[in-house]
Amino acid sequence: MNAQRLVDERGDLWLALAPLWLEREPRETDYARMIAVIQRHDLTLQQLEWVFRLELAPVLSRQQMSVAGEWRAFDDYKLMKQLVAHNLRLKGWRRKSWMLFSGLTTMMTRHRWNELMARLMVERGEMP
Template sequence: MSCREDVWLALSELWLDTELDQAALRHIATRLHASGLSLDELQQIYGYEVAPQVWLNHWTAAGVWDGFEPQWLFAGCRRNQLAGRWHRLKCRLLRRPMTYGCRAEWQQVLALLAEPDVD
């Protein structure tokens, strides 16, 4: 599994139909930190690659709760990664509904990433 694929998997956990406790959020932050990607790049991946692929899970009555199928996730995120300006514009317009269900958890992950001992 590539570094970016692990980031996609880690971030996708924010959209699962489960409540994430502090340990789960710390685990996500640790995986993101281990990627070596900058905070800016992680935010781009969150908003433009992962969110467009999984956001509807928060708007479904009985969404996925145990993890997204990796090949489906990777294919969609890869497609989103390569998409152009129109995709980015759509993501900016839909940012609020795409991140509505996990915005607080994402802010907590960002705070954990800012800690010096995130490992």
């Protein structure tokens, strides 16, 4: 997998889900945009969980815990470079170690992710 293919296949999904890691709670418009982008990708809930845990959380959790001070938005270009670099290296022992530690890297945003997944299930008609 090369960098351009990663951007083409995942870039809009990654950028749509990035607000889960911002210091403010996502707005209704954020959740609506996330759901619209997710629907275009036609991924299962399990596949989305792995995108959250392995492709996004290792990069975005570092930003969330940085001492850089207040941040309310991302530099999309810089974020995309970091996400692509991480995902190009996500093989073998790196992938296994992120799987092992993904509970820690998703801990601070898990409540937001659960809210998004509940909304997605309603949108898909999968929730009674």
